[in-house]
Amino acid sequence: MSPSEKENFQRLLKKYVRNESTEIELEELFNYIKLQNHPNDILDVTEVLKNVKEFPEMDPEGRDRILKSILQTPQIKVTARNPKRNYWKYAVAAIFIGLFVWNNSSDKLLVLPVSESTPLQIPDEKIIFTQSNGVISLIDDSTDRTLYNDKGEKVGEITGKFFKDVSVGKDSQVKVTAYNSVYVPYGKTFELVLFDGTRVLLNAGSTLVFPSSIVDEKRQVYLDGEAYFDVVHNATNPFIVKANDLNIKVYGTSFNVSNYGEDIYSDVVLVEGSVGMYSGNPSNEIRLSPGEKGSFSKKDRIIDKRVVPTTLYTSWINGELVFRNATFESIVKKLERHYNVKINNQKASLAEITFNANFGKEPLEKVLAYLNRIYEIEYTINGNEIIIF
16 A cells, blocks of 8 residues: 555545544545555554544444454554454444444454445454454454453453353343353354353354343243254243254253254254243243253254154264264365365265264364275365265
8 A cells, every 4th residue: 555545545534433434434434445455554553543533423332342352452453354254143233433443363353344245354264253243253272362342341251162151140130131242163062151150162163142131030042053052940930942943941951952944854862951842832841851852843843852862963072973864065164064064965866875984083184085995986186176976
């Protein structure tokens, strides 16, 4: 970026922070961000902070929270990354100037403009933790961060792929529904301890939306994907997992929920304790006993249950994959999530075959070699894509 371009970029960014940009100036600013290849040339964060502090419509508590969060990370620059994937539906927008996003690996603060025409772009490999106040943390194995609310109060700690809620929500009731969320990309898992001590392990390709306190006398979370729950019993304030149209009411228990969007069933496997499953009217609840799997048909909205070996459904917790009479299509989906790859199956006849296999913490190459040796499946590897023929 030349000195004149840098000066113009700074002018545009300052006007954007103050909410004084014209449509033409906004378009010019976004083009600068998209084309920028030298992040160190972009406006220093201290200059941005000065403008943020002067922004007349910003709430003082929100401004202080931004300032306090920024001061935790030294030598921050404002930068932008090339868009890779759109996780807009998982983000909560901070409405004043965009989104402030922490990128731990590069020690940067990303200022990302957000609107329907400019959705949030986030690197594929990062776990995305979004606080209810709109602050987003991008998480990897080296992340070590303390989270604060708008009042500057400590509410959580992130260490690597682990989050612990340290807010005071355990003994409080709130009327305002404020939820955090975490998205786990393919190839990753993430563990959380919620405000009540409940532990949740999220599998790859999953999103969990959860509160930091009891809301309307309930502890209610929302799951898209797969998670293993170890729930702290509280008879007064029931724990409920909402998996789209399926509700799982928990009675102090350990269980696995699989609710991926592309699957035709949402499955609940009970390891110990007791849960109830229902869709619509709670009076139609079906109780599970330990060792049972309840399957909710998304099409027919019917719940069936049967006895299963629970380890088949919980092996992923230990980084393992276990298949019993599994269709090749279901195996492909799990391999894609587990290893963060794209598998292109060009051999239609495989769809008619069921497979049995146990894979520990094996690299993908060994898994493919096994399938080739035992089932004579031919394949080629092209970067991040596996082609089966």
